[in-house]
Amino acid sequence: MAHQRSPYESPDVSGLTIAVLGGTGDQGRGLARRFALAGHEVIIGSRNAERAASAAAELDVASVRGLANAEAAEQGDLVIVAVPWEGHRELLESLREPLAGKIVVDCVNPLGFDKRGAFALPVEEGSAAEQASAVLPDSRVVAAFHHVSAVVLLDPQVDEVDLDVLVLGDDREATDTVRALAARISGVRGIYGGRLRNAHQVEALTANIISINRRYKSHAGLRVTDV
Amino acid sequence: MAHQRSPYESPDVSGLTIAVLGGTGDQGRGLARRFALAGHEVIIGSRNAERAASAAAELDVASVRGLANAEAAEQGDLVIVAVPWEGHRELLESLREPLAGKIVVDCVNPLGFDKRGAFALPVEEGSAAEQASAVLPDSRVVAAFHHVSAVVLLDPQVDEVDLDVLVLGDDREATDTVRALAARISGVRGIYGGRLRNAHQVEALTANIISINRRYKSHAGLRVTDV
Numbered sequence: 001m002a003h004q005r006s007p008y009e010s011p012d013v014s015g016l017t018i019a020v021l022g023g024t025g026d027q028g029r030g031l032a033r034r035f036a037l038a039g040h041e042v043i044i045g046s047r048n049a050e051r052a053a054s055a056a057a058e059l060d061v062a063s064v065r066g067l068a069n070a071e072a073a074e075q076g077d078l079v080i081v082a083v084p085w086e087g088h089r090e091l092l093e094s095l096r097e098p099l100a101g102k103i104v105v106d107c108v109n110p111l112g113f114d115k116r117g118a119f120a121l122p123v124e125e126g127s128a129a130e131q132a133s134a135v136l137p138d139s140r141v142v143a144a145f146h147h148v149s150a151v152v153l154l155d156p157q158v159d160e161v162d163l164d165v166l167v168l169g170d171d172r173e174a175t176d177t178v179r180a181l182a183a184r185i186s187g188v189r190g191i192y193g194g195r196l197r198n199a200h201q202v203e204a205l206t207a208n209i210i211s212i213n214r215r216y217k218s219h220a221g222l223r224v225t226d227v
Numbered sequence: 228m229a230h231q232r233s234p235y236e237s238p239d240v241s242g243l244t245i246a247v248l249g250g251t252g253d254q255g256r257g258l259a260r261r262f263a264l265a266g267h268e269v270i271i272g273s274r275n276a277e278r279a280a281s282a283a284a285e286l287d288v289a290s291v292r293g294l295a296n297a298e299a300a301e302q303g304d305l306v307i308v309a310v311p312w313e314g315h316r317e318l319l320e321s322l323r324e325p326l327a328g329k330i331v332v333d334c335v336n337p338l339g340f341d342k343r344g345a346f347a348l349p350v351e352e353g354s355a356a357e358q359a360s361a362v363l364p365d366s367r368v369v370a371a372f373h374h375v376s377a378v379v380l381l382d383p384q385v386d387e388v389d390l391d392v393l394v395l396g397d398d399r400e401a402t403d404t405v406r407a408l409a410a411r412i413s414g415v416r417g418i419y420g421g422r423l424r425n426a427h428q429v430e431a432l433t434a435n436i437i438s439i440n441r442r443y444k445s446h447a448g449l450r451v452t453d454v
Contacts, residue, residue, distance in 0.1 A: 007442045119424055162452040166435065194438030197346055202435060204428035208393065211421030215234050218453040225389040226445040 004172060007192055010180035011173075017041040018181070019076025021069050021091065022083030024055040027107065030153025031080060031145060034161070036061040038184040045072030073098035078105065078181065080145070081132065085110040085121065088128055092135040100138035103174045105181075106199075107145035109206040117211055120204030127200040129168065142169035142178045143199040144190070146206050149219040153185075160186050163221025166193030166202050191224045231399060234419055237407035238400075244268040245408070246303025248296050248318065249310030251282040254334065257380025258307060258372060261388070263288040265411040272299025300325035305332065305408065307372070308359060312337040312348070315355055319362040327365035330401045332408075333426075334372035336433040344438055347431030354426035356395065369396035369405045370426040371417070373433050376446040380412075387413050390448025393420030393429050418451045 005011075018035045020028045023044030036042045036059070044059075044066040046052035052066025073079055073095045079102055083091055088108055092099070108128040110121040125131040129143035144167040152158050165182035167190050169175040175192055182190030193202060212220040232238075245262045247255045250271030263269045263286065271286075271293040273279035279293025300306055300322045306329055310318050315335055319326070335355040337348040352358040356370035371394045379385050392409035394417050396402040402419055409417030420429060439447040 116422060116424075120428060168435075191439065192442045194435040195343060197343075198431070198434050198438065201347060201428040201431035204425070205432060207425045208395075208421040208429060211425065212418065212451060212454060215419045216454045220454050221452040223450040223452055224439060225448040225450055227439060227443045227447050 005176055010183060010190075011176055013177055013180040013184065014039060016077045016181070017043065017075065019043040019045055019072040019079045021045040021072060021079060021081050021095075023066070023072070024051050025082060025084070026150035026154065027145075027148070028080070028082035029055055029059060030148070030150040031082065032056075032064055033059050033061060034153055034185045035181075036064045038186070039063070040184070043067055043072045043075055045069040070095060070098060076102070078103045078177070080105045080107060082107055085128065089131055089135060092132055096136055096138070099136055102139055103142060103177055104132060104136055104139040105142050105144050105178055106132045107143070109146055109203045111207055117214065118207035120200075120207055123200065126197065127203050129196050129199040129203070133196055140169075140171045140174040141196065142167060142171070142174050143196060143202065144168065144178050144182060146202055147209055147222055149221065152219050161188050161221070162223075164189045164191045164224050166191055166222075168193045168196055168199045168202060170195050191227055232403055237410060237417075238404055240404055240407040240411065241266060243304040243408070244270065244302065246270040246272055246299040246306045248272040248299060248306060248308050248322075250293070250299070251278050252309060252311070253377035253381065254372075254375070255307070255309035256282055256286060257375070257377040258309065259283075259291055260286050260288060261380050261412040262408075263291045265413070266290070267411070270294055270299045270302055272296040297322060297325060303329070305330045305404070307332045307334060309334055312355065316358055316362060319359055323363055323365070326363055329366055330369060330404055331359060331363055331366040332369050332371050332405055333359045334370070336373055336430045338434055344441065345434035347434055350427065353424065354430050356423050356426040356430070360423055367396070367398045367401040368423065369394060369398070369401050370423060370429065371395065371405050371409060373429055374436055374449055376448065379446050388415050388448075389450075391416045391418045391451050393418055393449075395420045395423055395426050395429060397422050418454055
C-alpha cells in the first residue's frame with residue numbers, strides 16, 4: 001500500500017509539462033499563463049494548431065507554446081481540460097489514447113445562461129468530471145480549477161490570486177499532485193474537496209459565483225477556513 | 228419601485244424574534260444559541276413541546292424557549308427550518324398558514340451517507356429550498372446557513388465563527404434581511420449567493436465540506452474573497 005501523505009504535504013511537481021486543452025479560451029490562457037510564470041513548460045492545445053500558437057505567443061511568456069489538441073495531449077505530463085462544455089465528450093473520446101495513464105484535470109463547468117443569469121445544466125454522468133472519467137477509463141481524472149476567475153489569472157497587476165482550488169478525485173496520489181499544481185499559482189492553495197461523485201455541485205457552484213460577481217461587482221473566489 | 232440597498236448595506240434586524248423549527252437538532256440548537264447570544268428572542272420548535280423546552284433549557288441562555296413547531300412558527304417573526312430532510316415536505320405542508328407572509332429560511336441539506344462518505348440526494352423540486360418555496364407559496368423562502376458547523380456554533384470556546392453564509396433567494400428584501408441576520412453571529416458575514424434555482428449546489432456542497440473535514444480533521448467553512 002502506498003504511503004499516504006498528510007493532506008498538508010505535497011509532492012514536487014515543478015518539473016511537469018502542463019498541457020491545456022482548449023487553451024485558447026480565457027480560462028485556459030489564464031491557467032497557462034500562471035503555470036508558465038511558475039516555471040512550467042506549458043502547451044496550449046486547440047483544434048487549430050495555428051490558433052494555439054498565436055494564443056501562446058500573445059501570452060508573451062517564453063515557456064508557452066501552442067499545438068493541436070492531440071499533440072498537446074501527447075506531450076503534456078499532466079493535461080488540463082478547459083474546453084467549452086459543448087464538445088467536451090467528443091474531444092475526450094478522440095483523445096483516449098494520448099491521455100491514457102495520465103492525470104487529466106477537468107475544470108469544465110456545464111452552465112447555461114439566460115436573462116436571470118447562470119444556472120447548472122444537467123449532465124447524464126452527474127458532472128463534467130464524471131463524464132471525463134467515463135470516457136477516459138485509462139486516465140486518472142481529477143476535477144479542479146472550477147472557480148478561478150480568468151480575468152484575475154490574466155491580469156498582470158494581480159501577483160497573488162486570492163482563493164483556494166478545490167481538488168476532487170478518487171485517486172489519492174493524483175489529487176495530491178493536482179493540489180500541489182494548484183499551489184504553483186501564487187496565493188492559491190489546493191484543498192482536497194471530495195470524490196468525483198461530489199464534483200457536480202462544485203462545477204455548478206460557478207453559477208453562484210457568477211451571481212455574486214454581478215451583485216458585488218467582484219471577482220469572487222472561495223477560501224476554505226480551518227484548513 | 229423599492230429602494231435597493233448596496234449589497235454591503237444591511238437592514239436592522241436586531242428586534243426580530245427567531246423561530247427555529249427542528250431546533251432540537253445540533254444545527255438548530257447551534258443557530259438558536261448564537262442568535263440568543265446576539266440578543267434575539269429565540270424559540271426552539273420541535274414536534275414535541277417538552278423536548279423543545281428541555282433543549283432550550285439546556286442551552287442555558289435566558290432568551291431561548293421551546294414550543295411545538297406550530298406555535299414556534301406562529302410566534303417567530305422569521306422562521307428557520309432546520310429539520311431533517313426526511314419529513315421536510317410534510318412539516319412545511321402542515322405549517323403553511325402560520326408561515327404565510329413570513330421569511331422562511333431553509334438550511335436543510337438533502338444528503339445521503341455510505342461507506343465512502345456523504346453525497347447529495349436528488350430532490351424533485353431541485354433543492355430543499357425550492358421544495359419549501361413550492362410548498363409555501365405565500366412565504367418568502369430564503370436558503371442559508373447550509374455550511375455552518377453545529378459543533379462550532381455550540382462550542383462555548385468559539386467566540387468568532389470563521390465563515391461566510393451564502394444567502395440565496397428571489398426576494399431581494401428577504402435576502403437582505405437574512406444577510407443581516409447571518410451577520411448577527413459574531414465573525415460571520417452574510418453574502419448574497421444567487422437565486423433559489425441555484426440552491427441545489429449550495430446544499431449539496433455540504434457533502435464536500437464533510438469530505439474536507441474528514442481529510443483535514445477540521446471544521447471547515449467557506450469565505451468569499453473579493454467581497
